[in-house]
Amino acid sequence: MRTQVAIVGAGPAGLTLARLLEVAGIESVVLENRSREYVEHRIRAGVLEQGTVELLREAGVGARMDGEGIVHHGINLQFDGERHHVPLTDLSGGRSIVIYGQTEVVKDLVAARVESGLPLLFDVDGVTVETLDSERPRISFERDGTRHELECDVVAGCDGFHGVCRTSIPAGVLSTFERDYPFAWLGILAAVAPSIDELVYAHHERGFALLSLRSPDLSRYYVQCRPDEPLEDWPDERIWEELQLRTALDGWTLHEGPVLEKGITGMRSFVVEPMQHGRLFLAGDAAHIVPPTGAKGLNLAIADVHVLAEAIVDRYASGSTTGLDSYSDVCLRRVWRAEHFSWWMTTMLHRLDGEDPFDAKLQLSLLRYVTSSEAAARSLAENYVGLTTL
Ligand code: APR
Ligand code: PHB
Numbered sequence: 001m002r003t004q005v006a007i008v009g010a011g012p013a014g015l016t017l018a019r020l021l022e023v024a025g026i027e028s029v030v031l032e033n034r035s036r037e038y039v040e041h042r043i044r045a046g047v048l049e050q051g052t053v054e055l056l057r058e059a060g061v062g063a064r065m066d067g068e069g070i071v072h073h074g075i076n077l078q079f080d081g082e083r084h085h086v087p088l089t090d091l092s093g094g095r096s097i098v099i100y101g102q103t104e105v106v107k108d109l110v111a112a113r114v115e116s117g118l119p120l121l122f123d124v125d126g127v128t129v130e131t132l133d134s135e136r137p138r139i140s141f142e143r144d145g146t147r148h149e150l151e152c153d154v155v156a157g158c159d160g161f162h163g164v165c166r167t168s169i170p171a172g173v174l175s176t177f178e179r180d181y182p183f184a185w186l187g188i189l190a191a192v193a194p195s196i197d198e199l200v201y202a203h204h205e206r207g208f209a210l211l212s213l214r215s216p217d218l219s220r221y222y223v224q225c226r227p228d229e230p231l232e233d234w235p236d237e238r239i240w241e242e243l244q245l246r247t248a249l250d251g252w253t254l255h256e257g258p259v260l261e262k263g264i265t266g267m268r269s270f271v272v273e274p275m276q277h278g279r280l281f282l283a284g285d286a287a288h289i290v291p292p293t294g295a296k297g298l299n300l301a302i303a304d305v306h307v308l309a310e311a312i313v314d315r316y317a318s319g320s321t322t323g324l325d326s327y328s329d330v331c332l333r334r335v336w337r338a339e340h341f342s343w344w345m346t347t348m349l350h351r352l353d354g355e356d357p358f359d360a361k362l363q364l365s366l367l368r369y370v371t372s373s374e375a376a377a378r379s380l381a382e383n384y385v386g387l388t389t390l
Helices: 010-022 050-058 063-068 102-116 236-246 297-318 329-351 357-372 375-385
Strands: 006-007 027-029 047-051 069-072 073-077 082-086 097-099 124-130 140-144 146-151 154-157 176-190 200-202 209-215 218-225 259-273 280-282
Touching: 006 010, 010 102, 010 297, 027 073, 047 050, 047 297, 050 063, 050 297, 063 102, 073 097, 073 102, 073 357, 082 357, 082 375, 097 209, 124 200, 140 375, 154 297, 176 236, 200 236, 200 329, 218 236, 259 329, 297 329, 329 357, 329 375, 357 375
Parallel strands: 006 027, 006 154, 073 200, 154 280
Antiparallel strands: 047 097, 069 097, 073 082, 124 140, 140 146, 176 218, 176 259, 200 209, 209 218
């Protein structure tokens, strides 16, 4: 088999890249080791930056997002028993965010690919990436018990944090930058109308809580927990109790409902540099992870493949590799801005076990500053909706 671009991984990065290439008339094959069912039911974050929304729309996969996504113009920061509104749109020159689950984005992209009849292979095993230094990289994989070889011009490593592409790069090429956080998020999807109009990020002495949503009758709520806590320690009643305590506000009620899903997500910051080696280009979680506070993961993945698609298109159109050569440098500017923003939001809002009282005072002072100074709020807003100047 031969194609122009071999894409490993059918998450948002791989599927969006495949779509952008299709629109530009470039061939690709997408290889995914999970089933379609699995990929379409993984619950992930749900905040799309305006730039992400525009790109999906331009790629012709925005119809359901435009119909069902919910446009938000602000978020709330809660601390010291008060809730403060941050008017993102007013502070960012009119930009906004759209609440639409990553799971739904993935479903739309898979449906578009299937409708186009282009290769998207699920349930592929044992993917290996070889001869990256040559003109003809080669991917080998197993499907239905048979080994296949795929030759291509470019490999897009969109296979997430645990994928094989990053690890196929020879030792000594990549530098790794990382930070672990001593806490995690326990997230629930609940069949109840959201009790809030816009997201609430709550700082509380019992730990952080986040109120988000998926639709007019689905709420997505999170509480900070320890990374090593078993899910069994968190029966639904305990989760609701913590959510109630951490988000309580006079004159406002958090409505409870049946919990449809729950899971614990660890938090880490991670970047490898460069995001490319020979003809392999890493995109999305394969190259970088952010903690979820600030909802940058999906948006960064889409921003990467936007840069990559343009570079590949240019390579075929003009023969120039300038875009491909600078891929990593261009992406890393946005990546590091998002790394800083996510770390900043995370450290401002979470409680550390055995926290130094000095740190706790600094957090509260920062929260008060961000919610009372227009300059500080504007900085949060432009990062949250996605910087356009990078
Ligand atoms: N071979 C083929 N596919 C693989 C392999 C492999 N060896 N390893 C992993 N994959 C697949 C995974 O099953 C997954 O479907 O690659 C895909 C990677 O998708 P994501 O993990 O969703 O990563 P990405 O597309 O970069 O999107 C980043 O996902 O984790 C969230 O918060 C993150 O929102 C961000 C987004
Ligand atoms: C979500 O809705 O899942 C969500 C929202 C905001 C975040 C993270 C996750 O910062």
